[in-house]
Amino acid sequence: MEKKETYDANSINSDKESLVDLLAERPEQGSNFLAFANVVCVVAGTGTLGLPYALRVGGWIGAGIVVLSLIMSIYTAILLMKCLYYNGKYRLSSYQEVGRHAFGRVGLIAVWFFHTSIVIGAPVMYLILAGTELKALIPTDALSIKAWVWISAAVVAVPFIAMKTLKEVAVMSVFGALATLVLVIVAVRGSIVDQHNPDYANVGHSGVILANLPTTIASISICFGGNVVYMHVEEAMRYPKSWNRVVATALGTCSLFYLATAIPGYLTYGDKAKSPILENLPDDAFTKVGTVLIIIHVILAAPILLTSFALEFERLVDITVARRGKVMERVYRTIDRLVIIGVVGGIACLVPYFGDFLSLLGALGNCTLIFVLPILCYFKLIGWRHLKWYELIWCAFIVIIGLISAVIGSIDAIKALKNDFQRDNSN
Template identity: 40%
Template sequence: IPYAFAKTGWIGILIVVVSAFIGGYTGILTIRCLYYRGTENRLHSFPQIGRAAFGRWGQYATQFFNYLYSLGTTCLYIILSGQFIYQLVSTLGVTVTQKVWMVIVAVIIWLPVAVLKEMGEAAIMAIFGLLASIVVIVVATVMSLARPYTAMYPNLPPPEHDVAIGIGVPVALSSIVFSYSGSVVYPHVEASMRRPKQWPLVISASMMFCAACYLLIGVTGYWAYGDQVVSPVLDSIPTGAPATVAKIMITAHVIIAAPIMLLSFYLEVEKQWNITAERLGKKREFTVRLVYRSVVVAVVCGISLAIPYFSDFLSLISSIACVTMYAILPVVCYLKLYGHRIAPWYEKIWMGFVLVVGAVASIWGSIDAIKNLIKDAQG
């Protein structure tokens, strides 16, 4: 988030707030789409929403973005975890390379997805991930306030701060959107809730909490390091015990979050392929599930090893998949399923704004991210 502020200037505060409202709104629309045929005929996934709205090709398009988001995000988690573990252990004299650590992380991620079958079974992992995130935010915020750039490098010119940097808004918007995106897991989370009717309250509270956390770390990080901040922000704060603790916690959070992201992908594929104990028997169902889940983790790990540029890959995945799943598809599918007459005029204006924001962030952000990836690959 602080790096996104460096791309946009202080206007990033407004982007964080607006993105939270968009995320809450489209999250509610997504679940409404699941029930467009009534509570007795609830749809089960985003691809089913796409099929109901636009037929077979709508399903294929939705599946593409859905799977790209799930698998691409897991790639990002493997890259980030490998990077942090390498930084932590290299100071101890361990000579294992970052790519080897990425493979080890992939194996760790594979263990729970090989055992866990349903999203509800991963709830305890999500709680630990939340606690780890809170620790990281507190550490990064305190260290940014205690040791800003001017205190770390008193002999260097102070970092610059801008009110608004227009050219950086689209790519930064895509990165901020990534921080809010969870569209692919919403259908599974809502299905596992004891009181599904409380979903609007749950998603709204979640977005408000996320916005507060992002503003806290974004404002303090950008204030402390300005245009010199790097992504991730933990590489900007001074080295030492607090930074080490934060990197350990964020690594734990990422390793915990990756199986949850993969589970949403697995559950949809298993439902589509009818991989069930009723059809295959318990032993055969477990074997088939274990084999194909293992293959998916291996493929994701291979992609992570081939593209180890965290910030650029984050921007690309965010621009192509996250923005589409987060802003564009929920609105388009909702209008197709329910018709434009169901929404009052002011909501239609809001929908148009959401679509414009999504389109600009996706197209412009993708172009910028691809250019940066090519530049990094060429050295």
């Protein structure tokens, strides 16, 4: 049996030259700005528009939970990246590898399951959302929602197949991040306009609704799910030493988007806030622009997540230039990605309850991958004895929040699934 090497916190410090080589400049890779855009495009997402409703559920304390989730997410993103370089000799290739090195086969399977449920499930939901919004935006009997889903899948397939790594896909993420920014502006503008709307003159607000606090924590925490692509974003960076600054800036930007949407939205709509907030906004040209931007955003974000999954799979089956040759590597990669986008589009069209099923996997998977596993893997690979007592308390707090978010979010999703089955059985 192969003996597994173990390292403590000092092993990395004692091999500084190896780490310098590992973190050296990669001239052929992308800039820090493209890495920043990748993270913002994936993390901010359509969850931005659900935050006023999250404050309606939990009260104004939700704004504080956004800030708390930001701090926790930055901390675990930094710990996760340290796990990639834990032995000071070589960089692990993926989150799955981190799980395997930390906990063996069990860790590999656990990370693979949660990771796959998100990087495949989220694009499925993006296609469903894009198809639904396109059908509403372009009312025609000639095309059904399923037809619009396949059209959206075809659009997503172009960059997904044409661009090999996140370095190339990152160019699209710049436009996705800009679309999110404009979408936030549309939401803020609509909230301000509706402050004079008599329909929302007497809405109620709460400081904190204790009974709903766990649900609020779960829904807000999920909005910071970017760990599924962090390894590939960092791998595509020209200056990997800048990772801590890039991820902190990107997540901070996402939080500004969240607060800019959540606070005016809840202030205006209070206990009448809906998810997404576009359902509350005035029915005018600006709201239609917001709908178009949602479609643009999800179509641009889907290739980033799918590329993350494809890179993992292509490593697994050895679809590389060194193994297959330049031409055949391209052929195999194209076939592989056509199959992936076909499966994703097929699921989006055929699975009736996939939205609520994905909410179950998303709550369980996202919160586990964001908060729980990075800390557990760090403790296992690098150790905890070098941490100060307050750092240990902080880590325990993050793990507890992650577990609460996973459990509560899963319970809510199970209830939704139950309602789906009951509704169909009654029809």
